[in-house]
Amino acid sequence: MVCKAASMPWPCAARLKSDRLLLEPLSIEHADVMVNVLAPRELYRFTGGEPPSAEELRARYARQARGQSDDGTAGWLNWITHPRNGGPPIGFVQSTLHQAAEGMTAELAWLVTPSAQGHGFATEAAQQVATWLHSIHMQELNALIHPEHEASAHVARRIGMHSTTISPDGEVLSRKRLAATDTR
Incomplete structure (x- = not known):
């Protein structure tokens, strides 16, 4: 599916499933339930x-x-993350797409509410999105991570991203180039 943008077409978020999660494309209707997911100040x-x-x-x-x-x-691609066996949302994954000389790139971000952290949900959700982005011919994945946010850095490493020495706005850029033969 492709969304028609003013200057070029962008992919639309597809409904994704992993072993334990359902990633549902974002809609305005998610706001009322996501307010609770995003309420903890430690986020x-x-x-x-x-x-x-x-x-x-x-x-x-x-x-x-x-x-x-x-x-x-x-x-912009956005997903709300739910447990696959039902229940309220536990987080989200976002991807901002850019057209670059070498092809399309995606910047990823993920969040899991504190009560659901520590179970690998962020890694599973981010990996599912990364796999889908690869399937639609994304050339590169990037994530900007606060240098002290070890949990997010761990997620990035688990999905195959590598820290760089690039630090825009005090965050560390993690990157994964997607080759045509990369099926992870």
Whole structure:
């Protein structure tokens, strides 16, 4: 499936499943349940900010669900992460897409609410998205990680990303180049 952007087509998020998780494409309707997932203040230790209200999430999700930036130069893919056996959401995975000279690149971000952390859910969700992005011919995956956020750095390593010496805005860039033969 392809979303038609102003300047070029961007892929649309597909519903994804892993062994333990269901990754559902983001919709505005997720705001009311995600407000609880995003409420714990410890989630903002490395990123800053405050827990969003339901109204703020509805506005944010309305923008994100469009699938592209206002100027059309970036594609946006967002998934809400649920346990596959049912229950409320436990987090999300986001990907911002860019067209580069060597092909399309994706910047990944993931979050799991504190009550569900420590069980490998972030790694499983991020790996499922990375595998799907590879299947749609993404050339490179990137993640910006706070240098003290060891849990996120661990997720990046587990999905095959490698830290670089590049540090935009004080975060460390982790990267994985996807070759045509890479099927992970």
